[in-house]
Amino acid sequence: MLEATLLHQLKQGKQSALERLIDMYAGYVSKIVRNVIGSQMKNEDVEEVVSDVFVLLWTHAGQIREDSKTIKSYLAAIARNQSLKKLREHAPRMYPLDDDILIVEDSTSAFAESEQKYFLEWALSLMSELDRNIFVRYYFLMERTADIAEQLQMNESTVRSRLSRGRDYLRQVLRDGGGYDENKNIRNV
Numbered sequence: 001m002l003e004a005t006l007l008h009q010l011k012q013g014k015q016s017a018l019e020r021l022i023d024m025y026a027g028y029v030s031k032i033v034r035n036v037i038g039s040q041m042k043n044e045d046v047e048e049v050v051s052d053v054f055v056l057l058w059t060h061a062g063q064i065r066e067d068s069k070t071i072k073s074y075l076a077a078i079a080r081n082q083s084l085k086k087l088r089e090h091a092p093r094m095y096p097l098d099d100d101i102l103i104v105e106d107s108t109s110a111f112a113e114s115e116q117k118y119f120l121e122w123a124l125s126l127m128s129e130l131d132r133n134i135f136v137r138y139y140f141l142m143e144r145t146a147d148i149a150e151q152l153q154m155n156e157s158t159v160r161s162r163l164s165r166g167r168d169y170l171r172q173v174l175r176d177g178g179g180y181d182e183n184k185n186i187r188n189v
Contacts, residue, residue, distance in 0.1 A: 006021055010061040018058050033079050057075065057078065077140075131169075135163065
């Protein structure tokens with residue numbers, strides 16, 4: 001309820017709502033940025049990206065749907081994207097998730113992007129809770145496999161294996177319209 005109120009106030013241009021959101025989520029956004037950027041950049045760069053995230057929240061508040069799940073998830077997406085942008089500017093680098101898994105033919109249109117997001121969320125929702133948790137933490141929150149393994153009390157190689165199967169699963173589901181079977185991981189519908 002608090003987030004809905006703050007979002008409404010943010011859309012009305014109330015700076016106090018932005019200040020409250022910064023107080024609530026600055027640490028969360030900073031952690032995501034640090035997970036993405038790691039030790040490749042200085043603390044000043046991390047702080048700059050965190051600031052950029054909240055500036056983007058402020059400037060694009062009018063575009064956030066009132067029925068959005070949470071501002072927290074919106075901030076996580078902005079933080080991840082801004083961090084990756086900063087890394088690309090600093091030094092181009094390849095990321096392990098095949099981008100072509102997530103590309104719709106005409107991804108420049110808002111409809112295609114919205115459809116792409118819907119299908120990705122749908123595909124992720126079909127994964128087991130553990131696999132989805134690992135996948136989201138690694139690819140969207142940019143946590144290291146060692147940290148995920150430690151927190152979930154499993155071997156790091158198991159985490160990497162589940163990530164690999166998750167990529168294969170997403171590729172199949174998003175390209176071929178397959179479904180998910182927790183016993184076999186992947187099945188055709």
